[in-house]
Each structure stands twice: as structure tokens, then as C-alpha cells.
Amino acid sequence: MRLRRQLLLVSLVTLAMPWAGCQYLRQVDEALADGQVQALEATASAVAARLASAPQLILPDPERQHRPPGAQLYLNPLPQAPLVDGYGDEWRQWSLAPQQLVDADGQPMARATLGLSGERIYLLLTVSDDTPSHHDPRTGLRASGDAVEIQTGGRHYTLPVASQGPTVALWHNRQRGGVDRELRLRGRWTSSANGYQLELSLPHVLTDGEMAITVLDRRHSNGGTPSRLASTLPGDGIPGRLVQPLRALQTELEHFDRQGLRLAVVDSEGYLLASSGTIQTQRPAGAEQSWLQSWAYRKLLNRGDLPALPDDGLPVFQANLRVPSIHWFRAPRDGRIAAASVPVITRADAIVERPLLGRVIALQSGDSVLALTESAAHRLWLLSATAAGAAALLLLGYASWLSWRVRRLHRAATNAIDGSGRLRGDFPRARLGDELGDLNRAFADLLAELDRYHHYLRTLASKLSHELRTPLAVVRSSLDNLSMAELPADSRRYAERAQEGSARLSGILNSLSAASDLEASIRHxxxxxxxxxxxxxxxxxxxxxxxxxxxxxxxxxxxxxxxxxxxxxxxxxxxxxxxxxxxxxxxxxxxxxxxxxxxxxxxxxxxxxxxxxxxxxxxxxxxxxxxxxxxxxxxxxxxxxxxxxxxxxxxxxxxxxxxxxxxxxxxxxxxxxxxxxxxxxxxxxxxxxx
The missing domain is CATH 3.30.565.10 (Histidine kinase-like ATPase, C-terminal domain)
Known part of the structure; x- marks a missing residue:
């Protein structure tokens, strides 16, 4: 792999800087979120402590404390009196949470929603019934088919189900010993694909603060035993209490108002008793972001998918939970809402197990913290991208310069010597004192030594030829003189062989001289x-x-x-x-x-x-x-x-x-x-x- 690519791969280590920054931002985001919920829990705890010191604010009705759970009915404050026509169009606009009525098998049978406007109570009852049985007047019974029974503090009303039209409320008058019709209960029946619906209105004073609803389902219109029954009436036969927001508690709660904070007090069954303040879900100016940014920040900060708040804006907490609880919920535009729930427990020392009066719920938007974290993330991304890009460019430039030096050294080493072994000019010497500079100078010294040795080899033939001519001439002249003398046959043979060898040695020296002379003559x-x-x-x-x-x-x-x-x-x-x-x-x-x-x-x-x-x-x-x-x-x-x-x-x-x-x-x-x-x-x- 080329050196440039190796350094380019090494430059990928700079990506650890954005990763480390993201990890740091996650820690900062978690720390800010923890600080926010701790402050929110402290606020809710202060409100809960105030209510625990004055239990009459949250529980003005002492009888309520001893009633079984699920028997009470909640009266929602209505912005206006609905039109009692049996269709319930206004109720759908208000998005009120209904109360479920289940049969003996635990299957939902009806939904009841109650509201208070002025001095009248309004009821919207939706019943699921595949085989509705309407009242038959010929039987002489108060209700021969399906019926709805409403029990108040002093009376028990029976409303026979009709397919369409006004309701008839009948009750047993003990003084007169007969059945009378209650004209103050006004309502209408309507049929639906899944059963029927009742919209009813009655005076609040008629209930005496208590009410129970019972739905009877009969197979036939003969007044027989109901096949199914769903009721809010407890086993003791005493109707549950009507629960509604408390004005004194509302006034007390408004003392803790703070911008962007919503406080709510619910009773032990989760019914809203008082609420003040609103959640500020609007992002700060300049903090708007696109869906791509929202998705990126959600992935970066690892927030995950949060649950959405219920339609009424109040989270549901476990009813009998006697310890504080904290949750996060999803807000519009990928925001988040912190919710802290603190139980209100009476401080009566004479009671062994202090009763749970209700809960204080505090909600606050986390958009300010999110905006701060996301702004830091945006700056971190810019700085990290700039730093990583600059580091990558710097490493790439350094790799290119280093690669150029290596290639230059390679070309110089490749072209330093020609085919005859001679050095082509001066080998370039680096001035830098790093390892490549040392290698360059080592190559230059080595090639200089090789050039000197090659020059010695090139001049060796001429030097030998020059140095050997004189002693060879002496040997040849001596052999010539010796051949002219009288020698024995054996000695003459040796002298001739010596002359032949000297002649060959003279030829070798002549060849060496000729080669050296020819090399010089070729140049000219x-x-x-x-x-x-x-x-x-x-x-x-x-x-x-x-x-x-x-x-x-x-x-x-x-x-x-x-x-x-x-x-x-x-x-x-x-x-x-x-x-x-x-x-x-x-x-x-x-x-x-x-x-x-x-x-x-x-x-x-x-x-x-x-x-x-x-x-x-x-x-x-x-x-x-x-x-x-x-x-x-x-x-x-x-x-x-x-x-x-x-x-x-x-x-x-x-x-x-x-x-x-x-x-x-x-x-x-x-x-x-x-x-x-x-x-x-x-x-x-x-x-x-x-």
C-alpha cells in the first residue's frame, strides 16, 4: 500500500474526536436532564409537603376516604352546557377521559363521561350491545328490556332503553306507594352500530353528592334476569361520591405558579382536583430545526422513543405508589416533557399507616435544555468537522510531501548509475535532519564510494599495463640474450617456453592498453x-x-x-x-x-x-x-x-x-x-x- 494511502487511513483516527465529543454531549445532556427533573421533583415535593400539612385542602370530604376505589365518579368542568340530543357532538370536541364500566367477566360494557356546568350535571353514556332489547309497555314493568339505573343519595332511578327519543326516569315513591316519573332528569336515546347512547342532564342538588350508574343487558324484553350487568355501585349498596375540582386547592396551588411549569393535584384514584400553569412547548427563538436535524440530534443524543402524553395532558401514575416517580414524555416537534409525581401523605401521627391522599404532578418542557444541548452539538459538529478536515488535509499534504521525497529519492537512486556502472553526476543530498534525510545522505556516501571503486577498476588496466611494461621488457631482453648463448637442449626448451609466455603477457598488456586507448578515442x-x-x-x-x-x-x-x-x-x-x-x-x-x-x-x-x-x-x-x-x-x-x-x-x-x-x-x-x-x-x- 502506498505511503499516502497509509497516512490517509491513519488520518481516520481523527474521527475519534467527533465521537468523543458526542459521548461528552450525551453525558452533558443526561446531566442537564437529571438536574431538571431533580428541580422539578423538589418543586412537587414542596407542594406535596404543603398539602400534607393541610389535608382538608385535598380531601375536604372525610367520608370519601373510606369509600372503595372505583365507586367514585368524576365531574369534568365543562366550558359550556352541551345540547342534550343524544349524539354527544360537543363531548368529542372536549376530549374528556371516560370512565369504563365492565361486566362480571372484566369485559368493557359501557363508557360514562360526566360533566358539570352551572348547577346541572351532564352524562354521556355509550353502551356496547349487539342485541339491544327495548322496553315493552305491555308488560307493566318499569323496564322489561335493557335499562340504565342511576342511584343518588336518596333515590333510585330506572331509565328503560328506547331506540330513539326522550328518556323516561322512573322511581319508587315510598310515601305514595307507587312509581313516579322524575321530570328533572332530561335526556335522549340514540341507537348506534355497536349499541345505544344516552345523553342526560339532572340538577346537582338531586344527587346529594353521590351517584352510581348501572347498565342492565337483557336478551329479551320480558323483564327477566339480566344476562350482563356493569355498575359503579360498590358491594355495600351506597353510591360513590361525585368528585370535582376544588376551588380552595386551586387557589393554594396558584401560589406555586412559575412560567413554563404546570402543577396538578390528583386524588388517590387519579381524578384531577386542581391544575395551574401551562407547559411552554414552544422552542426558543432561533432554535427551530428541520426534521433531518431532529433525527440527527435524536440519534446523536440517544434519546430513544419516548411515550406520548395522554390527551388530557396528565400522565398516569400507579395509584398506590407511595414514593416519588419521574418520567419523560414526547412533546410536539421531537421535544420532551419531564413529569415528576410526589405522593401526598398525611402527617397524622396517631395513624399507624398514613393514608395516601393524592399526588402532586409537576410537568415542565425540556426544550430549553434541548436547545442548549443541540446548540452545543451544532457547534461541536462544526468544530469537529473543521478540525478533522484540517487534520486530514494536513496529513494528506504531509503524506504527499513525504511520498514526493521518497519518489525523488527512488528516482535519484534508480538513475544514479548508468549501464557501465558510472555515477551520473552528483547524487542530491537532503538538508533535512530526519530519517529520510539520513537515508538520502547514506545513499550519496555509498554511491560516492562505489564511483571511486569503479574508477579504480576502470584505470586498473592502464595502471597494470604501465607498471608491467618495464619489468616485462627486462625479462624479454634477458630471454633474448639467453637464447643467443650456447644452452643445453633442456635449458633451451625452457628458455623458448619462457619467451612464448612473455610474448603472451606482452599481448595481454597491449590489449589492455588498446582497450583503454579505444575508450578514449570513441569519445572523439x-x-x-x-x-x-x-x-x-x-x-x-x-x-x-x-x-x-x-x-x-x-x-x-x-x-x-x-x-x-x-x-x-x-x-x-x-x-x-x-x-x-x-x-x-x-x-x-x-x-x-x-x-x-x-x-x-x-x-x-x-x-x-x-x-x-x-x-x-x-x-x-x-x-x-x-x-x-x-x-x-x-x-x-x-x-x-x-x-x-x-x-x-x-x-x-x-x-x-x-x-x-x-x-x-x-x-x-x-x-x-x-x-x-x-x-x-x-x-x-x-x-x-x-
Whole structure:
């Protein structure tokens, strides 16, 4: 993987900053929410303590404390008197919570909603009945079919169910000993798809503060035993009390009013006794947000899905819970509302188990805390995104700069040495003191040492040739004088062998000097235009005369091959290649020379039969003093021929390659020579350049 990509992956660690910020915001949000609910609980506890010290405010009716739960009926304050027509349209607008009436099996049978407007009580009763049975007057009974019974403090009214029309309220007059009709109870019946509905109105004074509702369901209109029954009348037969908001408690509760805070007091059964204040659910100015922001903040702060408040705006708490309780609810526009419930328990010391009088419920919107947290989250996102982006750009820029330095060092190291092993100019040295700078300077020192050693190797031949000539001349002159003297036969044979060895050593020194002189002369060779095809044909004729035991074949196009260079140097190059081929080719074998033009390059190949090239020597053959001939060769070959051929090829901007033939029966040497050389050799490469 590239260094830039590695650092780019490392830069992903900067994403930990927004994550850590989000975790911190969650903690801050939880801490602010805990602080809010603790303050809310403290407010509710203060109100509960005040009511516990004055229990008559929350329970002005002492008889109420001993009544069984579920027997009481709640009188909702009505904004206006509804029209008693049996349809109950006004009741649906007020969204009042009804009281369920269940049968003996616990199945809901009816819903009753009571309200108070002025001095009259209003009742909306909805009964579920698949087989309604209406009253049959012929039976002479008060109610032969389905009926609704209403019991007050002193009377028991029976209302026979009719399909449509006004209600008839009958009660037993003990003084007269007969059944009378109560005209102060006015109402109407209506039928529905699921049963029937009753809308009723009666004076409050008629109830004496007590009321019970009973629904009787008969299969037939014969006055038989009801098949189902649902009633609020307790087992002792005494109607439950009518519960309604308390004005004195309302006045007391208003002393604790605070902006954005709603306080409510409910009795032990959850009926609302007093309420003051409103919840401020409107977000602060400038805190409005889109649904996308709401979704993002909800996910960021991990708020989860909160339950919604009931329609009346008061949460339902466990009735007999004697410890404070705290809950969160969902507000409009993804807000949230905190609710704290504190029980009101009397402080009467004489009572072993202090009775639970009711509960104080405090509600407050959390929009101010949410707006503060979301504003902090918005700033955190901006700062985190800016910091992460700047860090990523900085790391990317640093990675690019570091990668550029590595690539620059790689290019310099790759191009530092040419094909002949010479250093191309000065290796660049870094000025920075980091690890890459140290590596750069180490490369420069290493290449400088290699260049000095290579220069020593290049000048070794001329130094040896110069230093050995004088002692070799002394040896040869001594051998010449010795050969002129009278020597025994054995001694003369040894003297001749010594002269032969000195002659070979002199030839080696001459070859070393010639190679050194040729390398210097190549740099000053003059160029001219000539036909490469004519040069090859003339050379092949000379090779045939010089080596009659070999067969030379030329594969060359008939068209001219124009070339610009030094023909005498190219002839010497061909001499070296052909001499190498002749030395390895068997007697009588063919030596083929191919010449062709491909694009802007001449391909000249010398192909011979014979042994294959050793593995790994295809490039080393053209180095100085490298030979693959056997140890028994006595021809005095020093491995300079192909080295000289490579120098000539590089002088003309070409290159030499060596490979085995495809049929593995010999070797083939290829000269790649540019055919676009013009002018003064502007593209020619001097020896030592690549």
C-alpha cells in the first residue's frame, strides 16, 4: 500500500474526536436532564409537603376516604352546557377521559363521561350491545328490556332503553306507594352500530353528592334476569361520591405558579382536583430545526422513543405508589416533557399507616435544555468537522510531501548509475535532519564510494599495463640474450617456453592498453552519413575470407539503410560480435547476420551455433574483464571484446543484448541502433551514459 494511502487511513483516527465529543454531549445532556427533573421533583415535593400539612385542602370530604376505589365518579368542568340530543357532538370536541364500566367477566360494557356546568350535571353514556332489547309497555314493568339505573343519595332511578327519543326516569315513591316519573332528569336515546347512547342532564342538588350508574343487558324484553350487568355501585349498596375540582386547592396551588411549569393535584384514584400553569412547548427563538436535524440530534443524543402524553395532558401514575416517580414524555416537534409525581401523605401521627391522599404532578418542557444541548452539538459538529478536515488535509499534504521525497529519492537512486556502472553526476543530498534525510545522505556516501571503486577498476588496466611494461621488457631482453648463448637442449626448451609466455603477457598488456586507448578515442570519433547495408555486405565478404572454415549468411533488405555515425567504430563492433561467434561456433557451421528496420530502430543480429549462454550472464557479458570461456582457453581472451562493443553501441545511442536461440542450439547477439541520428550526433550517448 502506498505511503499516502497509509497516512490517509491513519488520518481516520481523527474521527475519534467527533465521537468523543458526542459521548461528552450525551453525558452533558443526561446531566442537564437529571438536574431538571431533580428541580422539578423538589418543586412537587414542596407542594406535596404543603398539602400534607393541610389535608382538608385535598380531601375536604372525610367520608370519601373510606369509600372503595372505583365507586367514585368524576365531574369534568365543562366550558359550556352541551345540547342534550343524544349524539354527544360537543363531548368529542372536549376530549374528556371516560370512565369504563365492565361486566362480571372484566369485559368493557359501557363508557360514562360526566360533566358539570352551572348547577346541572351532564352524562354521556355509550353502551356496547349487539342485541339491544327495548322496553315493552305491555308488560307493566318499569323496564322489561335493557335499562340504565342511576342511584343518588336518596333515590333510585330506572331509565328503560328506547331506540330513539326522550328518556323516561322512573322511581319508587315510598310515601305514595307507587312509581313516579322524575321530570328533572332530561335526556335522549340514540341507537348506534355497536349499541345505544344516552345523553342526560339532572340538577346537582338531586344527587346529594353521590351517584352510581348501572347498565342492565337483557336478551329479551320480558323483564327477566339480566344476562350482563356493569355498575359503579360498590358491594355495600351506597353510591360513590361525585368528585370535582376544588376551588380552595386551586387557589393554594396558584401560589406555586412559575412560567413554563404546570402543577396538578390528583386524588388517590387519579381524578384531577386542581391544575395551574401551562407547559411552554414552544422552542426558543432561533432554535427551530428541520426534521433531518431532529433525527440527527435524536440519534446523536440517544434519546430513544419516548411515550406520548395522554390527551388530557396528565400522565398516569400507579395509584398506590407511595414514593416519588419521574418520567419523560414526547412533546410536539421531537421535544420532551419531564413529569415528576410526589405522593401526598398525611402527617397524622396517631395513624399507624398514613393514608395516601393524592399526588402532586409537576410537568415542565425540556426544550430549553434541548436547545442548549443541540446548540452545543451544532457547534461541536462544526468544530469537529473543521478540525478533522484540517487534520486530514494536513496529513494528506504531509503524506504527499513525504511520498514526493521518497519518489525523488527512488528516482535519484534508480538513475544514479548508468549501464557501465558510472555515477551520473552528483547524487542530491537532503538538508533535512530526519530519517529520510539520513537515508538520502547514506545513499550519496555509498554511491560516492562505489564511483571511486569503479574508477579504480576502470584505470586498473592502464595502471597494470604501465607498471608491467618495464619489468616485462627486462625479462624479454634477458630471454633474448639467453637464447643467443650456447644452452643445453633442456635449458633451451625452457628458455623458448619462457619467451612464448612473455610474448603472451606482452599481448595481454597491449590489449589492455588498446582497450583503454579505444575508450578514449570513441569519445572523439567523428560522425558521417553512410549506408549501413553496404557496410554489412562489405564486412561479411571480409569475414568469409578471414574465416574460410565458417559459412557467413547476410539477411538484409535490398533498400538502403541510411545511418549517421562512425562507420569504422560500427565495423569494429561487428568484428567483436563476429569474432565472438566464430570462437564458439563449430567448424563448418553457419553464422547468420540479420539486419532489419522496425520503426525508428535498426535491428542487427549475429546468430551462431554452439554452447548456450550461462544463466544470469546475459547482462554481465558486456562488462569489462568478463568472459565465459573455459579455464583451458589459451587464446589470451580477457573479456574486453564485448565490453568495447557495448561502448561503441552506447556511443551511437543504441544498446546490445545477448540471449539463447529459441531452438536452444546457440546464441544470438542483438544490436538496437536508432536510425534517426542526424546532425552532430545530438542524441548520441557517450560512454558511461545510459
Amino acid at each position: 570519433a567523428e560522425r558521417e552519413s553512410f549506408d549501413l547495408a553496404d557496410l554489412l555486405q562489405a564486412l561479411l565478404q571480409c569475414y568469409g575470407d578471414a574465416h574460410p572454415t565458417q559459412q557467413f549468411l547476410l539477411d538484409c533488405p535490398d533498400a538502403p539503410l541510411p545511418c549517421h555515425g562512425a562507420p569504422e567504430l560500427l565495423a569494429q563492433l561487428m568484428d567483436k560480435l563476429v569474432d565472438n561467434a566464430v570462437s564458439f561456433a563449430p567448424a563448418g557451421s553457419e553464422i547468420r547476420v540479420h539486419a532489419r528496420c522496425q520503426g525508428d530502430t535498426y535491428w542487427i543480429q549475429v546468430e551462431n551455433e554452439g554452447p548456450l549462454l550461462p544463466e544470469g550472464f546475459d547482462r554481465k557479458l558486456f562488462d569489462s574483464l568478463v568472459s565465459v570461456r573455459g579455464d583451458g582457453d589459451r587464446g589470451g581472451h580477457l573479456g574486453l571484446g564485448l565490453y568495447i562493443a557495448r561502448l561503441i553501441a552506447e556511443f551511437h545511442g543504441g544498446r546490445l543484448t545477448a540471449a539463447n536461440r529459441k531452438d536452444n542450439k546457440g546464441a544470438v547477439f542483438t544490436l538496437l541502433l536508432p536510425n534517426g541520428l542526424t546532425g552532430n550526433g545530438q542524441t548520441a550517448a557517450s560512454p558511461g551514459s545510459g
